[in-house]
Amino acid sequence: MLDLGTQSKSAKYMKAVSLSRLLCAMLRQHKSIDINLERKIPLKLSPMKPEQYQHYLSHAIKEYAKDKVTAGTWSQDEAIALSTESFTRLLPQGPDTKDNYLFSILPDEHAEPIGTLWLNVAQEKAFIYDFEIDESYRGQGYGKQSLQAAEQWALQNHLTEIGLHVFAHNQSAHHLYKKMGYVETDISMVRHLPADDPMKDVDPVTSTGLDQQLQHLIAQRETARSTxxxxxxxxxxxxxxxxxxxxxxxxxxxxxxxxxxDNLGFTYDAIPCYKLAMTLGLPNHDLRRCFLGLGSSYRVTGQYAESLATLEKGTNQFPDYKPLQLFYALALFNTQQFDQALAQTFTTLLPDNQDPDIQYFAKGLQFYASHLDEQWSPDRYDEK
Known part of the structure; x- marks a missing residue:
């Protein structure tokens, strides 16, 4: 199971970009290339049927939850619920969700599926959200052939790139993607602290003097930030x-x-500080701002899955804190959920906007924000 584009991390984070961009460029320039893209691959990518999708969804939710637990991103207790939420968010209309293509992998037209492939397309780029060959068919070259079929499909649909995220513990998949010409573009690492962390028994600040020093430094930092x-x-x-x-x-x-x-621009250094602060416990006023800081830091460092999960959790816990809602919209955009990002922005900003011209259209704008792709066929005026 790949990391869903909701794109998360284990000890190692990898994003891969296919060499199909180069192949497309060469084709457009009518240059010869060494491999024959028109060669027949003995695999067929067949659009998933409704009954196949229901079986796939049940299996994929469990596998994704298991991978996230193995990666250390989710706890065992919350994994199934969070995995279900992820699939519901990414595939609200199931296999008919716009810009998403779910395939059964068939060795020939009349055979039973031997695997599944889920592609999301945006801005001439494909992203593999999920790819799996059934266990009994692994080690027989079907993974390689399936990726070749995916590249052919991408080229036929005038796409320039294929990307994916892979869990660090999935070494066999990592090896396959590198063998197929995928390259790492960024890596993230994490260290899980031992249960007997010596910090856990240390008392928090109770001294009035220390508290006064802290408040003084906070005031100074705010002044320094503003100037x-x-x-x-x-x-x-x-x-x-x-x-x-x-x-x-x-x-x-x-x-x-x-x-x-964060204020100094050392965003990577800010992330573990925010995480530890949340673990140790903050009052709600500061906790909501910490959710924002952590989610934003993940986003600007390209860790979009963590950003989305953090900001989503924050917005659920503090639904009235609008800055969180807007940063969540940015994370939706970065995970290619463009419609949801725009709708989130509109529904956050419109209710309190004081511009009289915007208020005049507010009701219509709020409606359209949740019906971005809908079209109407109104009756024409018939003058009698």
Missing amino acids: QDTELLQQCLHGLKALQKEAPNNAMIHYQIGICF
Whole structure:
């Protein structure tokens, strides 16, 4: 099972881009190429039938949940529910969802399926959301042939690129994709801390003096952020780190260090600070902002799956905090859910907009935001 484009990470994160872009470019320039793209591949990609889709969905939800647990992204208790939510969000109309193509892989036209392939298409690029050869048919070359068939399909549909994400623990898939000409474009790593983390027994800040120092540093950081004073931000960071040594189990200190890193542009360094702050526990006012900071940091570093999951969780927990809703719209866009991104933006901004001209059209705009692709066939006026 691939990582759904909701695109998540285990100890290793890999994004792959196919060489079909090069093949397309060469074809357009009428240059000869070494491989014959018209050669017959003994596999057929057949659009999934409704009964096949129901069987696929049940299996895929379980497999995706299992992979996410193995990757350390989800807990066992929440995995099935979160996996179901992911498929519901990505395939709201099932196999008929726009720009999504779900295939059964057949060794010939009359045979039973030996695997499945799910492609999403946007902006002349295909993305493999899921690809699996049934276990009894693995090791027989069907994986390679299926990817070749996918490239032929992409070329026939004038696409320039095929991308995918693969879980780090799926080494056999990783080997196949590299063998087929896919290349790594970015890698993410994570270390799971031991259960006997020495920080867990350290008391949080209770000293009035330390608390006053923290509040002073927060005020300084806000001033430095608003004036873009990098030197003052560095001073605040050093001060916060000094407090961290005195009270390493204080969530607010870790949270403020994360913001400081963010303000200074050290986004990768901010991520573990936000995560630890949330684990240690923040009051709701700061927690909602921490969700935003963590989700945004994941997004700008290209970790779109984590961004989407973080911001979605934040919006569910704080549905009235509109900045979270807007950052969630950005993550929807980055995961190629363009309709949902636009609808999310409209429904967030319209209700409180005070512009009288926009308010005049607000009701219509809110309706259209949730019916972006619908067309009407109104009656024509008949003057009698």
